[in-house]
Amino acid sequence: MAGFDKVVNSYEEALDGLEDNMTVIAGGFGLCGIPENLIKEIKRKGTTGLTIASNNAGVDGKGLGLLLEEKQIKKMIASYVGENALFMEQLLSGELEVELTPQGTLAEKMRAGGAGIPAFFTATGYGTPVGEDKEVREYNGRHYILEEALQGDFTIAKAWKADRFGNLMFRKTARNFNPMAITAGKIAVVEVEEIVEVGTLDPDEIHLPGIYVNRLIQGTFVKDIEQRTVRQA
């Protein structure tokens, strides 16, 4: 196994080269499908001044919330930052900056960043605070604003299963932002539950080709649940 083997053997190696003030794109929605061990490694490393693009900022003490504890995040690009008291505290005190971005626009900005599209028009946010200072154009009688692509120095993401070439499969709604986040990172680091031998995955069933993945690591996951809702039998 030579050139295409993306597997690294430690979380330290997985995030080698991550430096203060870099931009990091993180996969996940709420606490679902987040790269929980890569986040913990950033906490351990103590990297600071980070700009993080992720749909959410975790909750207190979990997910990206861990990086707020030591004030490692300078700026969050996110669509929803509720459920996080420490976040609000740092935001109100001016220690943390936030760029609220509509969820679909955020997803599309990542996809554009990975796909060589520097900017695109979307109706989302026209006439709202999101559209302020953005170019407006009319197509077929509707108004659209111009949004720019997003790229990261690093992406941290989570998938379910991978082969050693970095071909990925995701599981249920843990897929969410992970695929496009991976495409938009200059160095894309992916942690997975299981690494299988190359050739095990059906080429038609691979959700994201390994070409986008730079480093791959197998981890164990807690998988916290934000809202455990159940019905009675």
Added chain:
Amino acid sequence: MAGFDKVVNSYEEALDGLEDNMTVIAGGFGLCGIPENLIKEIKRKGTTGLTIASNNAGVDGKGLGLLLEEKQIKKMIASYVGENALFMEQLLSGELEVELTPQGTLAEKMRAGGAGIPAFFTATGYGTPVGEDKEVREYNGRHYILEEALQGDFTIAKAWKADRFGNLMFRKTARNFNPMAITAGKIAVVEVEEIVEVGTLDPDEIHLPGIYVNRLIQGTFVKDIEQRTVRQA
């Protein structure tokens, strides 16, 4: 099986409402993964004045080439139209118009058409005949041109397997343009090799959700090969 059952029982029904001078988006690359029976049905119907967006225009007597025989196509939006003598003849005689569009731009225009993105910037075609009369903008020192989305009155496409809700799986490189072509058609008609019961397909393995599919029909396919290249054992 009520509201979400997309199955129709005849090709006539599948293309009901297709009228002269409409725009049709067609999936397929060369003769691979083309909706061959839907094309034959358009030939049978005799619909004329069509604008067709498809990567290729078939070959003489096969695929979209069939629609050239009775001059049913007014305009082709395609990236590559070689291998088709009748096409060239009609083009040179002025009976047929062609809008050459780079392959990746064509794919992205269809994706944008399906995804509510009216226009996007791409470096592809800047400084070339494709970029003439298009808006140019610089991002990070590179030049990009603005390309608009593509939508069709109808899409005709081919998938491998579907459930009755129109959830689709494609097979090998017969996937090609089919997924985004389907998203970009106001009425998306898909022919497949096999229709399975709902619940048979793993939700994680569906390539395109049924929400994009309006009509589904099971067909039998010849699957012509343009370049049969083989090696000796």
Added chain:
Amino acid sequence: MALTREQLAQRVAQEFKDGYYVNLGIGIPTLAANYVPEGVQVMLQSENGLLGMGQFPLEEEVDADLINAGKQTVTMVTGASIFSSAESFGMIRGGHVDLTVLGAFEVDCQGSIASYMIPGKLIKGMGGAMDLVAGADNIIVTMTHASKTGQSKLLAECTLPLTGKGCIKRVLTDLALLDIEDGKFILRERAPGVTVEEIAKLTEGELVIPDNVPEMAV
């Protein structure tokens, strides 16, 4: 009598048509899934990447990898599919979802909606709401007609930061069902026992009252 949450949900569900793909916001919209009319099938889209959201799981079915847009654990119905957030919002932005139902703080007679932020209070973010209102043709906003102190929420012009501009055509409140056309609210239905006068008093934006305003069937 003002509609209860359950009655609001019932009235929303009357808008469901067989074969509709529907995105239901958190709160009352979600409750509407309990009142799908007889003979009608709808499929619920959850913008975090699930089409065909089912009910909450049994305790033993709980799966951290299967949640809805409100971060609640859910299940999938037969025929469900999973996709990325980019695909999900392509679906929404591209107008493939037949009906979107969501809550709001304010709506105005220009069809603008404010639902995500109250300046001076805490900032939570718009999540997918801006994409949903921008992408859908068919949107129902559910809300109370007025605040507890009697301030109208159906305004001549929204006062809070907008979620979307000129995109709302139908509003269901606890008092009435209204369409928005040409810069005016059109009163379509009254809650049972609520008078046209009561509604008019609590509607700040210009209100058109047709000759016949039937009571809702809830």
Added chain:
Amino acid sequence: MALTREQLAQRVAQEFKDGYYVNLGIGIPTLAANYVPEGVQVMLQSENGLLGMGQFPLEEEVDADLINAGKQTVTMVTGASIFSSAESFGMIRGGHVDLTVLGAFEVDCQGSIASYMIPGKLIKGMGGAMDLVAGADNIIVTMTHASKTGQSKLLAECTLPLTGKGCIKRVLTDLALLDIEDGKFILRERAPGVTVEEIAKLTEGELVIPDNVPEMAV
């Protein structure tokens, strides 16, 4: 002696580095796959939606659903993946492919390339070539240095309609390997037995000749 097609392919293959994802155009570029150096693994991207293209199939393996961008039947290598055309060109446009090799009619010392159309002759279309040259940082153009009648194809300015503007940095001809920098061709290597003077005579665009121009190892 001018390089043969096989020698051109061999020289191209020397640019392959272990772990490279490579897109090879039709013709000589495709031949390069036969000369991958010892100890080097490359994975071939075919822009119709395949990463990990293998050799031609055995007669009994032929599958109409598995072709390459030249519409030839192919196979997949172990570890291959399949995706849509939109994903494929996202990969290409986004710069994820490490090396692109393609043919051309003309290249100029501004790095522009003409490869898809000769006005007055039949129009075939650019296929994926415009996307490939716009998306890749690392492109090698392979072509004959001059026409059969001795007209240079390495020009001061392309005369044919462009496939891409200012995007080419390296050209391999049957006579030489050249880089393009600051509006000049830089002669890097000579085909075995070909003199610097012969190359200079057949290069219309400004040519920089370093002190030492080694022969290619082919």
